[in-house]
Amino acid sequence: MCYQLSSCAFIPRAISVQLSTNQTSFKSDRAQRVDHLTKIPRSVNMESLQNGYLFPEIFMRECLYAKRNPHARLIRLGIGDTTEPIPDIITSAMAKQALALSTAQGYKGYGPEQGNRELKRAIAETFYQDMQVKENEIFVSDGAQCDISRVQMLLDDSLSIAVQDPTFPAYIDSSIIVGRGGRFKAESGKYKKIVYMKCGAENNFFPNLSTTPRTDLIFFCSPNNPTGSAASQQQLKQLVEFAKANGSIIIYDAAYAAYISDESPRSIFEIPGAKEVAIEISSFSKFAGFTGVRLGWTVVPEELLYANGYPMIKDYDRIVCTCFNGASNIVQAGGLACLTPQGFQALKRTMRYYMENAKILVDTFKSVGLKVYGGKNGPYVWVQFPGLSSWQVFDQILERAAIVTVPGTGFGPAGEGYIRLSAFGHRECVLEASRRLTKLL
Incomplete structure (x- = not known):
């Protein structure tokens, strides 16, 4: 199913990506609310993780979009979470x-x-x-x-x-x-x-x-x-x-x-x-x-x-x-x-369903002249948008088509200029996403 954006209570599973973080604000908040500190230093390795989280950042942008568009029907093709029932x-x-x-x-x-x-x-x-x-x-x-x-x-x-x-x-x-x-x-x-x-x-x-x-x-x-x-x-x-x-x-x-x-x-x-x-x-x-x-x-x-x-x-x-x-x-x-x-045959049917979703997405992007990869041996579609940053593309597709993707830069510097879409979705959502993307692009 596609999702009615009535609230933003669900926080997706997180993977990391470099984002701007406000360390000064964190220290200020800590100073205001903490009455006791231990004598245990923070791990230098954890301090090296000076990055935010990709999916919470995506979630935040979803919520802002939802407040501005309370009746929008959002299609989530970002996180790689399966959707079809287990046999x-x-x-x-x-x-x-x-x-x-x-x-x-x-x-x-x-x-x-x-x-x-x-x-x-x-x-x-x-x-x-x-x-x-x-x-x-x-x-x-x-x-x-x-x-x-x-x-x-x-x-x-x-x-x-x-x-x-x-x-x-x-x-x-x-x-x-x-x-x-x-x-x-x-x-x-x-x-x-x-x-x-x-x-x-x-x-x-x-x-x-x-x-x-x-x-x-x-x-x-x-x-x-x-x-x-x-x-x-x-x-x-x-x-x-x-x-x-x-x-x-x-x-x-x-x-x-x-x-x-x-x-x-x-x-x-x-x-x-x-x-x-x-x-x-x-x-x-x-x-x-x-x-x-x-x-x-x-x-x-x-x-x-x-x-x-x-x-x-x-x-x-x-x-x-x-x-x-x-x-x-x-x-x-x-x-x-x-x-x-019997179990493996049933699972193969589900996998074929997801890969059919991937083909729909691949064909959609190809039809508008974009370079698209994946979708053949794996349930992800990797699309290049020359001249645009990954976050620019993410924001445009969210704002103008109500579709959540994943900015490629979240997977490393070589992902800049790309977005990733997951084929783990219900067919009606994937078809609707195809219609919206064709109209947008």
Whole structure:
């Protein structure tokens, strides 16, 4: 459905982007209202996060628009949150597991921190056929974003990192929090210690590795959020060879892999030798509609070794057992139902629905002569507006078409001049958005 703007009580989930912040005002407010201070200094790493939040900024602009236009019907194509119902074969499995907890025979307490063995086997068989990924290398979790932070704990905070530009901000923020980012440089929109690998249309959304300096860690997302592009077999082969030559580790985010429709790899482990240099993180959120249910997994191969030969999987297992009590057994029952033949077929229908939405949006922008990317192997559409800033485009589309998008600059300096639209919407909203955009543009 589309949304009537009667109030602004809902605050969307936040991701970070550099915005202007008023530190003087913050200090003044604090001085007026605080009666006691501890002697604990603030973390210098948290102080390095001198940035605001993208979605609260978007939310604020929505609210201002709503006050001026109380009867407008807003279409939200910004945040990448799923909207279609979860198939009942999956929710029934979760309901059955929940009801069983009220019986002596069906009650279960703690499960293995690493995840239900049956679910781990199903993940291996569904997503890693012929890749020699073992059950014990799969760690079931409460979602990919949590696993990004757990992987950060696994690796020393002195290690250097590289990210795609544009990129999903959690890689940068979690790196800064553990001390790898350095200070923010306002003139460039970048953090001092982070290598930004430009991935634009001019290089097919894949970094020029011949000019990329060596780093210890390489964060890489395919299909990419925000651009929707998927790396090819040859490109990932180059990436694995680059990591091997430099003794680096790839942190590979495959959260959107189930949406790939061509021959692009769905896992980094399709590339020979990748198990020696890569960790893969994935999620049920986007292909199964589990954004609010929370379930994901991480693969740490036995072949992945520290410089001294010690297996990283042993340390990751220790981190998981220390910081996590395991995913909910109710949710894991739902995950297992997702990977049955009937459950997965039902999910494929939902994924096709979202990708049909993406095609509608892609065709809309192409029809007015704009350059548009994505929408083929991922549920995001990445549109270029030459000569305009991302926030200018965002404001114009909001003010004149009542559509919420995401300014590309929120994903890094290379996103300037672009906007991202999510295909995770109801069909009637996407069609209405298409009509409005065609009229506007």
